Amino acid sequence: MTREEFDKQSLPKSDANVNLETFSRNRLRAMFNVEDFEIRDELQHDKGVDLFIEIKRNGNSTNLRFAIQLKATNSLAKNKDGSISYSIQIANLNYLLNDGFPAFYILYNKQEDTFYYERVQDIEAKLREKYKDTALPQSYTIKFKKLLDRNTIDSLRSEILSRGYLRRALNKELKLSEDGKELKQSIVIQEDQNIYSPKENIKFLERYGYILLNDGRFSEILDIEKKCHPAENTSASFHFICGTAAHYKGLHYDALRHFKMADKASNQLHTETNNMILYYRTHSKLNLGIINKDQSMGYMEALLDSDYLGLFLRLQKAFETWYISRDKASEKLARFHKEVDSVLSSPHCSESIKTTAESYVLSVEGHRINDQLLDDLIKFRDSMGMYSIGPDAIKKREEQIIKYNQHFAELKSKAQKDRNRFTYYAVCLNGIKILYTRTFYVHIILGMNTSTLTVTSTLSSEDKELLKEQAADTGQIALAYEEIGVSDNLIAALSQQYELLHFAGNFEEAASVLKNMEKLISDNEWHGLESKIAYLKNGGTSHEQFTEMVISNIYKAKERERQHDILRSEIEQMDIEDQEKKLSITGEKVYLQIFPLGNFCLPKENMNVIFDALNVSDIAKERILNVMGIGVKPILNAFRNPIVTEGPDGGFSAERVTGSLERIHKVRKDLRELGAYKI
Structure with missing residues (x-):
């Protein structure tokens, strides 16, 4: 080619x-x-x-x-x-x-x-x-x-x-049925591309949810709960677990929704679990402002006989009763320990309840040390610095403080070892509260000017540094509560931090903490806590309330002394008038020594009326007449009411009763009106 x-x-x-x-x-x-x-x-x-x-x-x-x-x-x-x-x-x-x-x-x-x-x-x-x-x-x-x-x-x-x-x-x-025409279970794809099976997640929470609750992993529970929708054939246990987690996270509406679902199958749950639902539901309603404190207390009373929860509530009530009681210290302390011992001897008492009981006992120990200190401070102030504590009392006080500090350290260590974060933080906050209270007791009692009714002294640099450290520690505990997600504890810790900062004079930092609390309450609709924050904001801190109480007591004491001066003056005036008057009693006369008013002469015919006015008992009347029968002047102690015997009957020791001077003034006035003369 x-x-x-x-x-x-x-x-x-x-x-x-x-x-x-x-x-x-x-x-x-x-x-x-x-x-x-x-x-x-x-x-x-x-x-x-x-x-x-x-x-x-x-x-x-x-x-x-x-x-x-x-x-x-x-x-x-x-x-x-x-x-x-x-x-x-x-x-x-x-x-x-x-x-x-x-x-x-x-x-x-x-x-x-x-x-x-x-x-x-x-x-x-x-x-x-x-x-x-x-x-x-x-x-x-x-x-x-x-x-x-x-x-x-x-x-x-x-x-x-x-x-x-x-x-x-x-x-x-994806798991298909044998014929391949349908899925064995539903699956959900989220916006973040996570894929999950609601059925498997529900099973997981039903199986492991109680463990997560005990570990305080509330956020984790709620994250899984979000992946359980659409929820089909959910059990009462599932709703109890999710409701409890929502309650601790402060999601109270979600908690109430879950508890309502759990109620539909409450027969599936143990009695104690149903009791816990009632307990959490009550607190959620209280925080939302649906019910008030008095209504919530009624629900709590109904739970006191429950096996486990009842023990916790009994401890709580025992402490609150001790704290507010005005009975003798020894009597109310004995009642407190009796109730604690009763709880500890219960066959249903768990290690967790025992630790809780120990924390309440520790709290009482700390408050009692502070109460004794307060009593000594008041005596020192009222004696104008002349009052002093003996060496034996000082030694005893030091031993009590050492014992408390040792108990405090041991309980913290135990809570850490048991990984019981709630008790650990509660013990720490309690210790901070005791130190804070002790500090403002000393500062306010010794720094109060009784003339101007104002605290004129300033906190020492050591006290300010201590309060600063306590506020920082409380802030860390609040962050831990926020991380765990326990709303009530979070607000309690922030409230304590606010008190510390306010007392230390760090008002800007205190205002920032308060603003944070207000935002949390507003964002989460915890309407039941709004009044608490409003109270705290308007002079409701512990040191402000204590200051008001001290001022009130001083004012009342001054007013009482002024009234007493008036009563003494009136008694003296009646004595002067009797001395200036000529004795004008006709008829037979009798003589009585009314302690501490002195000797009085009165018409014999008025003797029974005067005895009635003095509230002399029948036995005492008989003894008085016997003494008069042998020619001796009877002695009646007017401090006693009623007068139950003839004689000094304790003399001035009877004056310790509240209203003693008012009683003496009334007796002197009654004697005047019934024709008795002081001689």
């Missing part, structure tokens, strides 16, 4: 469309970085996919891929909106949609040397919207408008990686 024949030989014609397809493929390949993508041609039995593009990540192939149906044109007229119309077959669209891989139509416009793209899912959505009431056509015209460039490719890469993660997680959770 000659060269001329070779050049003119008959050969298959080159297809312009094929050339354009090849050109567009090569141009498309150039847009994808080989370090991030692996492009594979679909060559064998092509049914509608031109290319598969696999994502690479950190130098590794991922098998996360997407399908491309590539179209190309030399030039097409653009629509008014700048888009390019191109027709596709519905069969091809369905083919691309049927697989789980993402798929795209890409159009190359050679005249512009530009690529456009559309997601097959978006195309189907528009198609279904247009033909929602009619059968689908055989073909559909796509309006390509989205430009494919480097930035778009990077965005698509991130999307494909996310879809790949979701697809793998979804495949793990």
Whole structure:
């Protein structure tokens, strides 16, 4: 064959469309970085996919891929909106949609040397919207408008990686029935692409929820609870666990909703668990302002006889009763310890209850030391510095403080060892409260100017530093409560921190803590706590209340002394008037010594009336008459009421009774009115 024949030989014609397809493929390949993508041609039995593009990540192939149906044109007229119309077959669209891989139509416009793209899912959505009431056509015209460039490719890469993660997680959770027509259990996909089975999560909480509650992992419970919707066939235990966690987190409306659901199957629960529901429900309602304190106390009284919860409530009541009682210290302390011992001897008393009992005993020890200190401070003040404590009393006090500090350290250590965070923080707060109280007792009692009724002294630098440290420690405990999610304890800790800062004079920091509490209460609708914060804000701190009490007591004492001066003056005036008058008693006279008023002369005929006015008992009357019968002047102690015997009967020791001077004034006045004269 000659060269001329070779050049003119008959050969298959080159297809312009094929050339354009090849050109567009090569141009498309150039847009994808080989370090991030692996492009594979679909060559064998092509049914509608031109290319598969696999994502690479950190130098590794991922098998996360997407399908491309590539179209190309030399030039097409653009629509008014700048888009390019191109027709596709519905069969091809369905083919691309049927697989789980993402798929795209890409159009190359050679005249512009530009690529456009559309997601097959978006195309189907528009198609279904247009033909929602009619059968689908055989073909559909796509309006390509989205430009494919480097930035778009990077965005698509991130999307494909996310879809790949979701697809793998979804495949793990998908469990089909034997015939493959339905799922064995429902699954839920969240916005953050987490996939879960409500049924499995419900089972998990029912099985392990009590352990999570005991560990104080309330947030974890509620995170799982969010993944239990739609909740089907939930048990009473499930709702008790979730309701309790919600209660501690301060989500009281959620708690009440769960407890209401638990009530529907309360027969599934142990009696003690139902008691706990009543307890938590009551506190949630109280915090929301649905019921008041008095109503809540009624519910609590009904639970005192329950096996476990009742023991805790009895300890709480025993401490509160001791704290507010005005009985003799020895009597109320004996009652407190008797109730504690009764709780500890119960067969239902757990280690947790024992630790709680020990914490209440520790609290009483601390308060008693403070009460003794307060008594000594008042005596020292009232004696104008002359009162002093003997060496034996000092030694005893020191031993009590050492014992308390040792008990405090041991209980903290025990709570840490048992991983009982609630008791540990409660013991720490109690210790801080005792020290805070002790500090303001000393400062206010010794610094109070009884003339101006104001505290004129300032806190020492040592006291300020101590209060600062206590406030910081209390703040850390509040953060721990916030992390655990126990609303009541959180507010209690913040309230204590506010008191410490306010007493130390750090008013800006105190205001910040108060603002935080107000926001927490407002955000969570804890309306039942609003009054507590308002009270705290308006002079309700412990040191402010104590200051008001001290001022009130001093004022009352001054007023009482003023009234006593008036009574003494009136008694003296009656004595003067008797001395100035001539004795005008006619008839038989009798003489009595009325202690401490002195000697009186009275008509014998008025003696019984005077005895009645003095409230003399029958036995005492008989003894008085016997003494008079032997010619001796009887003695009656007017401090006594009634007078039960003749004689001094303790003398001035009887004056210790409240109202003694008022009693003497009345006796003196009655003697005057009944015709008795002081001689």
